[in-house]
Amino acid sequence: MWKEKVQEYEDLIIEDLKGLLSIESVRDDSKASSDNPVGPGPRRALDYMYKIAERDGFGTHDVDHIAGRIEAGSGEDVFGILCHVDVVPAGDGWESNPFEPVITDDKVIARGTLDDKGPTIAAYYAVKILNDMNVNWKKRIHIIIGTDEESDWLCTDRYFKTEEMPALGFAPDAEFPAIHGEKGISTFDVIQNEKDEAQDEPEYELRSFTSGQRYNMVPDEAVANVAVKENMTDVIQNFEQFLYENHLEGESAVDSGVLVLKVQGKAVHGMDPSKGVNAGLYLLNFLATIDLDQSAANFVNFSERYLFNSHFGEKMGMKYHTEIMGDVTTNIGMISYNNNDGGKFGINLRYPEGFEFEEAMTRFENEIQQLGFSMKLGKNQVPHYVEKDDPFVQTLVQAYRNQTGDETEPYTIGGGTYARNLDKGVAFGAMFSDSEDLMHQKNEYITKKQLFNATSIYLESLYALCVEG
Helix, strand or coil: CHHHHHHCCHHHHHHHHHHHHCCCCECCHHHCCCCCECEHHHHHHHHHHHHHHHHCCCEEEEECCCEEEEEEECCCCEEEEEEECCECCCCCCCCCCCCCCEECCCEEECCCCCCCHHHHHHHHHHHHHHHHCCCCCCCEEEEEEECCCCCCCHHHHHHHHHCCCCCEEEECCEECCCEEEECEEEEEEEEECCCCCCCCCCCEEEEEEEECCCCCECCCEEEEEEEECCCHHHHHHHHHHHHHHCCCEEEEEEECCEEEEEEECECCECCCHHHCECHHHHHHHHHCCCCECHHHHHHHHHHHHHCCCCCCCCCCCCCCEECCCEECEEEEEEEEEECCCEEEEEEEEEECCCCCHHHHHHHHHHHHHCCCEEEEEEEEECCEECCCCCHHHHHHHHHHHHHHCCCCCCEEECCCCHHHHCCCEEECCEECCCCCCCCCCCCCEEEHHHHHHHHHHHHHHHHHHHHHC
């Protein structure tokens, strides 16, 4: 029944999704203002959702242009659907323009198709279809839309300061059948405090180093500028050999006596950095083989000692595992250095329940202080967990099973979704076991089958929870 309902709306779903994907809703602090708290792109995407909601007869409520909601249904309790319309930067290597959606016979290709614009439109249409059917709503529906999920969650932080907290809800921003637990997520910077005084004309001086744009992405490019006094050819040959031995793409060039080295890696979501190739850490690994000036050597040695080839916190002394949530993971998402100020590592740490976070941070900070580094802690979100046997979770999972015939059990993830804003919130779709996970990667796409099947699952679950329930 539900799949047939969705079929009637397929062209409209694609059309509305195409419009949302065409907006480059990447956070841009350089253009932030009170009208555009995280830049004009995310604000435009938020306004786009209000516009389609108003077209379809729904109420909307804006919260300082950084978050808002679409209102449907009626009743005492609020059911929340927590979505986000911001996206991570596109990165390089796309086969098409990431913000000009390509619609093929079976898929839609653009940045944000999986994370989270496709699922947002699917959930929106589930509400719209039920509303068009004139169902007898038992709950109010708030489709809550954020614009800063990929960075600091300023949107939901602001929203829940003043707005009603849903009793139940889901975030369509992960996988089916349901995610009933999420690791704790922290970001912190490791900053080089002490710059060693300049040596007498070092043979190799690291002038600058840059890699990465987001804590929660594995960097896919790194660039180092090295001033070389002599033996330029030897360094270039060694670099070529390094690339070959490590199965890496990269290049070298000479610009006014400065050697420019570039490494290409593989960007993936920071929740499992072991699936990617961190271009920054690999380039530092190469720089460790040459006799750099002392400040740069200290910076590079820090990476070698604590970060390189250590996806699970082993080198930082933070290795930890639980049966329910798995391992601690560490993603080194941003690396920068210049010969005036020293360097900085931006780290994304994800940890299961039971991990002694404060203790681990304090111990690590004390240890690195001896080496001339300090730590600046950013946001820390504690682990989130709802029992998988909870009737709410089981209702969602049953809707999934009815639509797919798949009996997979709900599970926990290392990613973080808006579901953790709610006491009883879970992540619910929109990826299936056979979906190719290109979140935060180039050539991101959603299949039409996945998009429409997710819509029918959301339809059935919302009917069970907010109409029948």
